[in-house]
Amino acid sequence: MPRLTDTRHRMLRTAASLMRRQGYAATGWRQVVAESATPWGSQAHHFPGGKEQLAAEAVALAGAGYERMLRGVLAGRHPAEAVAWWTEAAAVGLQQSGWADGCPVATVALETAHTSDALAASCSSAFASWTVALADAMREHGAPAEQADRLAMVVLAAIEGALLLARARRDPAPLLVVGNELRDLLLAKMPPSAADE
């Protein structure tokens, strides 16, 4: 039944986009149904677990999309250059969206992770997949495994924080400053070889 599958996917994409901008609590079924142009009533069929199920799946969908973007940026670039590229692109995306489109997972995580097991698991899996993508790339560029894991966590934390500070200030500076500092840190920890040139 491609029609139903399409309806379900449209609702997920709409929910992911709304929750990225305004969070979990502010996003209601009515808005999801209206903006996805799906028939009222279909939500109960597709998401019998209610808004929690919708949000957990929306976060997983957004997390997978962000992981693909991140792996694409990391492919064929030194991690230091990839991180600088990522922060610059995030700064442009944030500014062009009127400071609305930051991390697609962070707002939902902060609102719900302590009260919903399903949402904590979904948010945590998304963050873990990005950390693994970063650590994989660092190992490929010579970082010892344990150092790569720690550095990947620091990089993700710093960029998440920079996205937060940039949104609050409505100013790309935190992303650009953090991107530059992380690039210097990663160049010092894993000096580029001739293969990176």
Added chain:
Amino acid sequence: MPRLTDTRHRMLRTAASLMRRQGYAATGWRQVVAESATPWGSQAHHFPGGKEQLAAEAVALAGAGYERMLRGVLAGRHPAEAVAWWTEAAAVGLQQSGWADGCPVATVALETAHTSDALAASCSSAFASWTVALADAMREHGAPAEQADRLAMVVLAAIEGALLLARARRDPAPLLVVGNELRDLLLAKMPPSAADE
């Protein structure tokens, strides 16, 4: 009228505590009035600007409290040790609160900064006051002014991100890993002098 002032302050403290845990959208007047044990109706008198005014003032109150804590931690410690102390204390606080009490500003900022000028200004001022506290301490320990500003922003961003990742994972590891890496970074950038021993 001390009675009225006390009512107003109780509502602000309650709102700050609720918004730290569950965010802006999930925090309604009924819950604030009930948990602050203030009379229904007093909110219109004290906060004619509505929930946006309440939240902006609650964020300012929480931000000022966090700045005092931070300046206290930084006083008499090398910034590297202060940052390690801060992340360890934050990890303990997060765990003891059932992963609820993270940054008192971040959730509201992510939910509202792109749509409310008043809330963006309030969140941004809080973050700026913490960055200034960190940069002041770094300059006192020998960092050049411009480097201190950049490092302070990186430290705050990384700790904000670590608070987010720790909440999602319900695990203190991101705070401890980020705290250790930041300590090493700050020790390398501003080697302790004899006065710090």
